[in-house]
Amino acid sequence: MKKVFYVFLSLLMCALASCQKDDDVVPEPQPEPKPIVIRYAEYETNDDYVDLGVGDFMIATKNLGAKRPEDTGDFFAWGETEPKEVYSWDTYKLQASQMYYKDGALLQPQDDAATVILGKGWRLPTSEEVSHLYDTYTTDEVCCRMRPTISNGVYGYQLIGTNGNSVFFPSTGRMQDNVLITWDNDTKMWCKDGAKSRALEVFSIDLLGVSHFWTVDRCEGLPIRPVKERGAAPDTVFLKLNVLDRNIAEAQKLLATINPGDYTVASYQALNSNHQRAIAMRSYVIEHDGLKEHLYLPVINNQNEELQDSIDYASHFLRMAIVELDPLPKPSDIKAVDLGLSVRWASANLGARTENENGYYIAWGELEPKQEHYDWQSYKLCKEVNEDDRDFSKFSKYVTDSRWGKVDGKTRLDLEDDAAHEFLGGDWRIPTPKEFQELVDKCTFENVLLNGRTVMKATGPNGNCIYFPHAGSTSVVEQIYCWTTDLSPGANKHAICYEIDSFWGKANEAWEDRYVGMTIRAVCP
16 A cells, blocks of 8 residues: 555656646747738639639630621531531531541540630530539529620620629521521530430520530531630639629629619619629628638628638629619600501510510500519409419409409400500500401511521511511410400400411411410501
């Protein structure tokens, strides 16, 4: 027992001596840590290419062979490096070549038109790279988004990157033999990937978004939008603000120079709120410059917590607000055109600023477009909907059968319910079925290209013409539909419209549910 006690005492004394020795040591002064400065870089962007913040590539600002972003540029068969006059299997240069390219094989540099014409570093995009450009139709995450738009008078699609950069694609069509096919108003472009079949997967943009399209023969002529690989960023780079700054400056200029009353309230408010959000984002970054810590911005961006993601988030949605700033159409934008018929026809659809814009979609008997869904519940002249059979409704006006509501005997729109008269004033109104039938019987119809978009041209007996965009309706995305003034003689839930086939140009009388949003082409004496 004594032996254990002495061992314990010995250990205790050693421990006390060790502690005393440590207290006597004076630590050497340590240099103060240098503040970690946030260094600012730039997304690579110039007149030739744009970094959209997706993948490892940057995309050209214009099609191969184009002088400006709105130009179509040249058409190429897949694997050929020069444009030509006829695009067919008879003229296809790789038809008998050993380099026909099997499934999954990528074009070699000597067969890549972008590489041959623009030089090393440029090439066609791969199918995988195109998948980074998909519009996911969500608002709760940052992704590439597509918006139909008109740039310098040319119809096309603005693609907005995750970082707020954007690039314009004109509606181009494609070449089959020596014929330009443009009636579907899309743009299709070659990818670098080969396939087992004679048809290839292509990069497609249309009203439904960005996608792959599988049924284009490799002998056909398509435009090319080149890409190049993004350069490696320096290791010291931490944040990139140049795209955010550019969008803030553009929004600031817009807000300072435009009249809010000339734009839809929703689009102006979106621009103003996203501009303020972007300024707050930038101020937050500058305020915290020099701090080495994980910075979060949950107020501005609930989805992405990293600071660079938050910067891009603010820039992305500010760019969207700029692109979607929607000018209100003016009655003076629409002219009366004499086609040699009993009435003069409007030069453009109601709500359109140009001849090839869709304009407003309006339910029959209503006076303006709406934000909510077009259905019986939102239809202003519907006062009761049978929940068991939503096609059976009762109406407050234009009723000839008591099963549909209180009978008033009205079969033709009153001027107070005529959207054309409400918007344009004067003697403008929606055409009657008889007037529309006269247009159909006495005019010739053909598809033509107008400012980059295929439209239906109607030429009257005197040689004058008007144009109908392929606008569809809120229930059908194809064809051309326009309301008339009259209720359908059958069920009171239907009104008479005219349908013009988007491809063949044949027109005929039809009917549709009154709640459906359609375009309106006004007439006047």
